[in-house]
Amino acid sequence: MKNLRPLFFGIIIGALATYFFCPRQAAEEESVAAKAEVVKPKGVITVAQAKELNYNWTKFRKPAIDSITQRMVGKDDYRSAWWSLQDVEDYIAYIKQETQNDGEIFTGLRVYFGVYGEHISSSNKDLSTMFIVPTGAKKVEKASMININLQGGNRDLTKPPLNDGIGGGGYPQ
Template sequence: MKKLVLVVLGFILGAAITYYFCPRPLEEVVTETKIKKPNGLITIDEAKDLNNNWTKFRQGAVDSASARQGRKKDNRSTSWDLDEVENYIAYAKNQSDSLGYNMTGLRVYLGVYGKNQGQAKKNLSTMFMVPTGTPIKAKANAVNMSFFGNDEDIPVDPLNKGTGGAGGYNP
């Protein structure tokens, strides 16, 4: 009987030690994603001023060039679906890595569709974006040299085919 009590006490003591000292799965920890305010933000009023200045200083020249092509107004903006942009960024990062580049940003270019784009887009303005970055020279290099502003266009297919608009900025 004494031995049985010692065995039971041993099991209880062993279970208690196991409970307190063995790792247990952590309960699901909910972490908040901290959203950082981007650099380069401007106010809505500043954006309106930029848009109004474009209208004042550029619209006449652009629309007169469009008139020579048989159009009243040219596109003055391009928009992309958010999912398309996020997908493009993931694609561009993957392709850049495959080509030996460290993708650090995106650059937006102005362009003009040529005569062979069909009547809907013929000679209209457009915008397209390309990934930018620096070649990966050595994996062991711990210093990111991109702060010198030497990012270059990475040879990855650019994103175009957004939706063009003739109206101005109007939040």
Template sequence: MKKIGSIILGFIIGAFVTYYFCPRTVSEVKEAKIIKPSGVISIAEADSLNNNWTKFRKVAVDSAAKKQGRNKDNRWAAWSLDDIENYISYAKNQSDSLGYDMTGIRIYLGVYGKNAGQTKKNLTTMFMVPTGKKSVSQASSLIFQSRRDNIPIDPLNEGQGGDSSYP
């Protein structure tokens, strides 16, 4: 009888250990909390910003494009979600290896030159550059650094571009 009690106790302990230490199925695992980033604007505000760009910049930008032999210049750039996620992973990895803490991404406007080929010649483009600060040890007297500089990593360009307005 003493052996049966030990076996039952062993099964109970084993069941508790299995319950607490074995991985749960996907439905049992809580999903990651989704946080709305600061700076998200409404569709109406985006439409207003786009209309203001059209009102105040389109004529000047398109007239400059006409001097270069184009009717319209690019108004936007787009990358696939895979390209953006892959670039962020790449940039974080490169930042770490260069001794930087990557804290953001900066978007720049650029213009392809006259030697860029007929499809891109003198058109506006946009490219992403990782930003952050040089990693400092905790023993450093320069712990407080709020300025974010570009990290010397190859930027992401080659997004799709177009001249249509929002939306």
């Protein structure tokens, strides 16, 4: 019986050490993750700046574009495109998966202007659209002291772009 006392004493000390040290580490990691703040991305502008940009576009571009569209289609052209948050999040997740499978790095998004042509429904025929193209680079896995990538990290990737945004008017004044 005397030989079992150190064993029981060791088990109790081990259990107490596990109880006090392990849960605290996990709780601290969760606390740090919960406290992580969202950082405002660079390039965020004020609403007033957005209204000024839209006003300038309306003043300098809209008359020329709408005059052409009125002659061709008989109505004003689209000035914006809208995608739901869910569509954008799903698209980003899809592109992340596709680039990972193909050995590419997904670094950003580029928005292009386009015009619907002859092979589209009559309501959108010859009107403007915008579509989103993923950008990135090929992964380089070769060991090297100097990593030179001549194409940069923002070339258009050959992944399916996102279109079918809802066309609309200008920024609300």
